[in-house]
Amino acid sequence: MAAARQVLARSVPVGSLVMSYDFSVATAVRSRGGTVDSGSVIYDAEVHAGWDILGNANGGYLMAIAARAMADAAGRPPLTVTAHYLSPGAVGPHTVEVGAVRVGRRLATMTASLVNVASGREVIRLLGSFGASDPDGPFHVDATPPAIPAYDECFVDVDGGLPDAQPIPELQQRLAMRLAPDSVGFRSGRPSGRAQVSGWFAFADGSSIDEFGLMLAADAFPPAVFNSGLPVSWVPTVEMTVHIRGLPAPGPLATVFRTRFISGGMLEEDGEVWDSEGRLVALARQLALAPRPL
């Protein structure tokens, strides 16, 4: 969760760097071989240009790359993944070192470290548990999808030429996101006063959304705090945890993000991601540094 101020140029030249609009390509990982049974497994990955906000790779995108490697090593899909954000993600070659904590019958718990090859710096550290869901388990839901207008009635997240508009992050070129009408006020200096953002999430190229796409969806929207009335500023994520509760049905995802507590220099952001059939598919929560006037 990091956001744009009035900066008019992207800070990272694309040049000859790898760049793909296809999320599965942009988060691909390649094992160097071996299994976690015999220690850690190293994966090669590439942080692609264009999945960033002012040159900083999106936090959900980075989690998706590392979680893909973890799931591959675990041989099962993600259930709950936590990432701690250590340094900004930049485009270029990375490695994901995956280690097994415990591999059981029902669950496999894995740790991973995403490292920038050029700088040698660790970007995120992760801990997650992986396993298949149980379709025969009990079903009891006490919640409803967010009440947002239909996709075509929501706002394309562009500035509309308003002179005081916020710039649109490069990341949004990869996505076909739409913001609910009550969520767009901050873009033109008229925040709703309530720290909430809701809207639709989809890939611009129409790709289907898998478990790793849900991790991007959990962090792709403008920070809910932008609608609080506090100054719009960087909101660096300290930690994000995503629970994967299902594989989405085709179609855009309905999302809502809320921040209820800004205190002690920190804020949480709680996210819900629902599929087109009205099923919750992910719950996300992050702890971030509260924005401070620059």
Place this chain on the structure above:
Amino acid sequence: MAAARQVLARSVPVGSLVMSYDFSVATAVRSRGGTVDSGSVIYDAEVHAGWDILGNANGGYLMAIAARAMADAAGRPPLTVTAHYLSPGAVGPHTVEVGAVRVGRRLATMTASLVNVASGREVIRLLGSFGASDPDGPFHVDATPPAIPAYDECFVDVDGGLPDAQPIPELQQRLAMRLAPDSVGFRSGRPSGRAQVSGWFAFADGSSIDEFGLMLAADAFPPAVFNSGLPVSWVPTVEMTVHIRGLPAPGPLATVFRTRFISGGMLEEDGEVWDSEGRLVALARQLALAPRPL
């Protein structure tokens, strides 16, 4: 989060084992020396008898032991700690191996592993970020403490001699917890039908509650799902994340726990912990295996 069925005897004899009602004693850790700068630091710890449910040490209690070691190594208090639960916690000697992921100016990110010395088995793996809060940051709260009756009007969590009552976990002897009247129905086979439990948390010996006590408070109440109407059964925690948002003022803590989604064999439980001055001091979320009829 694990709970009692109709079992009448505790499964672990106390015998000569270490046992303390004092939470700070029962979660104490002793460094073997060294600093995380030069690799990992090993701490010795003791899982005390009496902080368990039917012989399984409480998940928040286990997190508190390990997080104490992590905070000691980091030299700062916890902000967000995630634990993945790997095997049941039993009384007896344990080690906590703490490693530094990144030590920065504002935050220190640490990993830890709690291991049972007798069995050699890892019990929990943790990842957390530590740092001081910023009292000068912005303040904006859009929530109110849970609406529960005063401490003396809530229920002491005992069975009251009802023939169909659930037994009271040993852990409750260490605590002066009170359940809200609308939360106690499951104890006598009359769940409210809504997966919510609220009440007050305090230590039986009147000790003040620090950041680590908040981790216990986050996991000490009966699972909210017990009031859903589903069968009361084991609810094993896969992962729990606790955000520490403040140090509590003296007095009992007001808490509320809710489960909204039981699906795919999993459930989440969201907890809020508020202090006696009406300030939110912790947010907790866990992912657990959904109860299945035995």
